[in-house]
Amino acid sequence: MEAFTTHTGRAVPLRRSNVDTDQIIPAHWLKKVTRDGFEDGLFEAWRKDPEFVLNKPERAGATVLVAGPDFGTGSSREHAVWALQNYGFKAVISSRFADIFRGNSLKNGLLTVLLDQEVVDALWELTESDPTAEITVDLQDREVRAAGVTAPFELDENSRWRLLNGLDDISITLREEEAIAAYESGRPAFKPRTLPV
Amino acid sequence: MGRTLAEKVWDDHVVRRAEGEPDLLFIDLHLLHEVTSPQAFDGLRKAGRAVRRLDLTIATEDHNTPTLDIDKPIADPVSRVQLETLRKNCADFGVRLHSLGDVEQGVVHVVGPQLGLTQPGTTVVCGDSHTSTHGAFGALAFGIGTSQVEHVLATQTLPMARPRTMAITVDGELPDGVTAKDLILAVITKIGTGGGQGYILEYRGSAIEKLSMEARMTICNMSIEAGARAGMIAPDETTFAYLKGRAHAPEGQEWDEAVAYWKTLRSDDDATFDAEVVIDAADLAPFVTWGTNPGQGAPLSSRVPDPASFEDPSARYAAEKALEYMGLRAGQALRDIKVDTVFVGSCTNGRIEDLRAAAGIVKGRKVADGVRMLVVPGSARVGLQAVEEGLDTVFKEAGAEWRHAGCSMCLGMNPDQLAPGERSASTSNRNFEGRQGKGGRTHLVSPQVAAATAVTGTLASPADLTDVPAGV
Ligand code: SF4
Numbered sequence: 001m002e003a004f005t006t007h008t009g010r011a012v013p014l015r016r017s018n019v020d021t022d023q024i025i026p027a028h029w030l031k032k033v034t035r036d037g038f039e040d041g042l043f044e045a046w047r048k049d050p051e052f053v054l055n056k057p058e059r060a061g062a063t064v065l066v067a068g069p070d071f072g073t074g075s076s077r078e079h080a081v082w083a084l085q086n087y088g089f090k091a092v093i094s095s096r097f098a099d100i101f102r103g104n105s106l107k108n109g110l111l112t113v114l115l116d117q118e119v120v121d122a123l124w125e126l127t128e129s130d131p132t133a134e135i136t137v138d139l140q141d142r143e144v145r146a147a148g149v150t151a152p153f154e155l156d157e158n159s160r161w162r163l164l165n166g167l168d169d170i171s172i173t174l175r176e177e178e179a180i181a182a183y184e185s186g187r188p189a190f191k192p193r194t195l196p197v
Numbered sequence: 198m199g200r201t202l203a204e205k206v207w208d209d210h211v212v213r214r215a216e217g218e219p220d221l222l223f224i225d226l227h228l229l230h231e232v233t234s235p236q237a238f239d240g241l242r243k244a245g246r247a248v249r250r251l252d253l254t255i256a257t258e259d260h261n262t263p264t265l266d267i268d269k270p271i272a273d274p275v276s277r278v279q280l281e282t283l284r285k286n287c288a289d290f291g292v293r294l295h296s297l298g299d300v301e302q303g304v305v306h307v308v309g310p311q312l313g314l315t316q317p318g319t320t321v322v323c324g325d326s327h328t329s330t331h332g333a334f335g336a337l338a339f340g341i342g343t344s345q346v347e348h349v350l351a352t353q354t355l356p357m358a359r360p361r362t363m364a365i366t367v368d369g370e371l372p373d374g375v376t377a378k379d380l381i382l383a384v385i386t387k388i389g390t391g392g393g394q395g396y397i398l399e400y401r402g403s404a405i406e407k408l409s410m411e412a413r414m415t416i417c418n419m420s421i422e423a424g425a426r427a428g429m430i431a432p433d434e435t436t437f438a439y440l441k442g443r444a445h446a447p448e449g450q451e452w453d454e455a456v457a458y459w460k461t462l463r464s465d466d467d468a469t470f471d472a473e474v475v476i477d478a479a480d481l482a483p484f485v486t487w488g489t490n491p492g493q494g495a496p497l498s499s500r501v502p503d504p505a506s507f508e509d510p511s512a513r514y515a516a517e518k519a520l521e522y523m524g525l526r527a528g529q530a531l532r533d534i535k536v537d538t539v540f541v542g543s544c545t546n547g548r549i550e551d552l553r554a555a556a557g558i559v560k561g562r563k564v565a566d567g568v569r570m571l572v573v574p575g576s577a578r579v580g581l582q583a584v585e586e587g588l589d590t591v592f593k594e595a596g597a598e599w600r601h602a603g604c605s606m607c608l609g610m611n612p613d614q615l616a617p618g619e620r621s622a623s624t625s626n627r628n629f630e631g632r633q634g635k636g637g638r639t640h641l642v643s644p645q646v647a648a649a650t651a652v653t654g655t656l657a658s659p660a661d662l663t664d665v666p667a668g669v
Contacts, residue, residue, distance in 0.1 A: 001244070031275050033235030033282040035243060078344070107344075169344070170244070173352045176213050176221060180354055183212045183223050190447040190455040191225055192314045194255040194293050 001109040003166030006138040007090045009063030011127040012053055019067060020074030021101065025083040027075075038083035058131040066123045066135075067094040072101025081108045091137045093144065095120050106159045107168060113137055113144060119151045139163060199465025201362045202431050203397040206337040206462065210320050212354055219356040225319035225336075227349050228305045229256035229292065231283040232610075233324030237347035238286040248290045250353045255314065256287050256294040259304045260610045264573050264600035267297050276611065290350075303576020303602040306330040306544035310414065311578055313443025317432035317459040322349055327544050327626065328427075329420040333413035334440075335432035335462045337397070340421065360426045361471035363396040364464075367404040369478035374660055376554075377412035378546060378624070378643035380404070380476075381419045382484040382494045388474060390492040393425030396472065399464060400430050404478035410439040411550040418545045419626050422491035431463045483658040485531055486628050486641040488519030493628075495531065497646065497658055503527035522630055523638050524618070531656050534640070538621040539570040539651040540633070541644055542600075543607040546624035547575025549582050551644040556588040558648035558659050559595035561666030565654030570597035571613065573605040597651065609634045622650040 029041040046052045053059060065084065071094040072080060081104045084092065092110065095117040105112045115123075126133050126146055136145040139160060144151045155163075162172070173180075200208070213221040227250075234256070241248070248254055261276035271277040280297070287294035295301040301308060306327055309315040317335035322328060324346045331338035341355070349355055365384060385392075398420050405413070413430050420428025437456055440446045447455045464470075486494040487501050493516065495502065504516035504527065520527065525534070541547070541555045552574060564570045572592045574580035580602050583589055589599045606613040607625040615621055615637025624647050628639035640656060649657040 031278075033239070033278060035236050035239045168244075169356075170246070170348055170351045173221065173348065173354055173356065176354075179213045179221070180223070180352065184353075187223075188454065188458070190451040190458075192316050192319065192445045192447075193252040194226070194314060194445070195252040 001166050001168040001171070004090070004109060004111050004139050004163040006136060006140055007063065007111075008134050008136040009090065010059075010061065010132065011064040011066050011123065011135050012059050012062045013124045013127045014053060014065060014067045015124060017068035018070045018073060021072060021077050021080040022074050024072065024080040025077065029083075030077060030079055035082050036086050038079060039086040039088075042083040042087045056131075061088070063088055063090045064135045064137065065089050065092045066120060066127065067092055068120075069094060069096040069117065071097050072105075073098040076100045076104070078104045078108070081105045081110050085110050093120060093123065093135075093137075106163065109163065109166065109168070111137060111139060111163060113153050115144060115151055115153055119144070119149060122149050198469075199467035201464040201468045201470060202335060202399055202429055202462055203337060203360075203362050203427075204468070206318050206320070206335070207359060209318065210337070219358045221354050221356050222320060224322050224349050224353055224355060225253060226309065226314055226321045227254045227353075228309055228321065228323035228328070229254065229283070229346070230259050230305045230323070230325065231279040232260045233343050234286065234346055235279065235282045236343050237324070237350055238290065240344075240347040241290070241350055246351045248292060248350045251291050251293070253353060254292050254350070255309075256283060256292050257302055257305050257308050258283060258295070258297050259302075260604045260608065262297050262302070262601075262603040263611050264603050264605050264613055267601050273612070300577050300581065303574070303579065304544045304547060304604055306414075306418065307547060307575035307579065310334065310410070311443070311576060313440055313446035316440065316446070316455070317436060318462050322355065326421045327418055329425070330414050330418040330544055332417040332420065332427050332429040333410060334436055335429060335459065337427060337429065339427055360397050361395055363393060363398050363425070363472040363474065364470040365398050365400050365474045365476070366402040367400065367476045367478050368402040369404055371404055371478045371481060374483060374645065374658060375481045376643040376645060377408055377415040379481055379484040380478070381416045382486065382491070382641060383481055384474070384476065385419065385423045385492045386484070386494040387476070388423055390422060390490050391424045393420060393423035396425050398423065398425045398428040399470070400428060401464070405430060406433065408435075409550060410435060411548045414548070415545055419491065422626055432459045483643065483646050485622075485646060485656055486639075487523065487525060487531060488516060489522055489628055489630050490515070490519070491626065491628060491641060493519055494641070497531055497656060499531060501525045501527055501529045501531065524620075532661070534656045535620070535654055536568060536622045536640070536650055536656065537619045538615060539564075539568060539647050540573070540606045540621055540623040540625065541571070541647050542573030542575065542605055543625035544575060544604075545626040546644050547573060547579065549579050551624065552579065552583050552588050553586070555644040555648040556591040558645060558662070559597065559652060560591045561668045562595055562652045562662070562664070564596035564651045568651055568654050570595070570651040571600060571606060572597050573600045573613070574602045577602045595651075606633050608632055609637075615639075622647050622656060
């Protein structure tokens, strides 16, 4: 997983609450057998409308999603996180996230930033009036900055440490390489093998 | 203090233990199939990681494989893509794969034991809940999710919190005509589909010790239907005899060392279980389900229960819903229930002994008019063995369809499905709504009951067949 220290990018203001994972990535996309290629499924139903914010040319290349409260409710599908990442989002800001979605996002290196709704409102106003406005999400200092906005955010120390170091579950286990190798060297020879040695 | 079987195997696999954290367990055997592995391989690819222990990893195709025309291209595009993806992933990463058409192809939980890869005192994982099957050998076997599949591929370990243990003691003699399937269905009805939650079950007692390996697999297989994390049976002479000479069983001096270790794998006399259930084998009878979860079962000789007879309001509500879905009336004799389809197969009852038992009953008889009987061996090798013994001919002469190996109508991911409203007697493990096809109605039964039902057209046990079969 890629390390996340600080990120600066343009934003997509998504003024909707209760965006569930089925809206983020509809169920028929779940038949795919990879973790990438979900970008076209992101908000698929809404993107049929040319007026939908993601379709506006000035939003192309934006990397920070500023969403309404209760983002990511519904089914536990990890595909919702992959779809956001595949599209290019590095961080999602909201005043409330669904638990499972938040867990999935932090495991995959998508930073979900919890801010008060007033701050989210301010970020919406800023980025709606000026599409070129940039938002900085600074995980080192646990702070979000934009023109006229400086807001601290909370994140538990373990998740922060993992993101700063780009560590997923597997990398954390791989830090135990010595213990694993020691265990392997002590395994009896009679244990089954699927391949000839 | 003494330790249970599960605790012994667990302790022997701890790579790292730290206060307040889950144990990091070493995994001896990782089984893969096409449904739950694609994103795991994709994750490895993205992170530039390899499979750590190719020599402890093996894959087979089962859930999506057709059971007819296996030499033709697979018609359903989703099934085809899943199978092709598995083939590509195994080729790219160097994983041993048994594809459709290969003699070792089959349901993943039939393949592992038959190759002798599932051994006592090993840890076995697979991205499939019925991995509990392998516990019949005294292995600690868990079903896992796709992100855990990736974790095991990359590290050959899993962080896991230790479950509690529950003893299920079955003493005495099983009455004639009562099988392992009847026993486990009765256990699930007794403790409920959530009764095993958070536990590793250990089946023990004289009735369990008398069972064959295949019967023990049937029991451990359905531990998951009781909500348990895993099921186990202590290895004994029956286990050793089953393993001896199998392709991946140890040989020579290693065999002796292995057996010496395996013999230590029993719960100590002073070990304590967190919970205990005791069952008298003599009380058991052929058992069938009438509802839409595996805990809604009753002896075949009884009647569809009245939902009002359940004290617990949620059980009562579940029974009402189930009868409605199943199209049954309270008080109806279970023996009067007419079926359209009989399915013999799956990782619960698709092994050679199951096919022999079913064939023994239909031999010289005919499948009832209007009933379709599907016989699907659990693996290609089981199919070959059955052909060698002439069982395929017995089935075909009785009017049953003899198919190629796979999961088939256990879950209907391939074309073998029930039509809406159709009713089946099935030797599989789940009778959930729509499991065998949208709107399909499933009664879980033993292979013996399945075969007798195929002959009479209504739920029946072999004892109900009073005719003399032709040519006997
Ligand atoms: S036979 Fe049924 S239960 Fe067994 S692995 Fe296949 S689908 Fe799952």
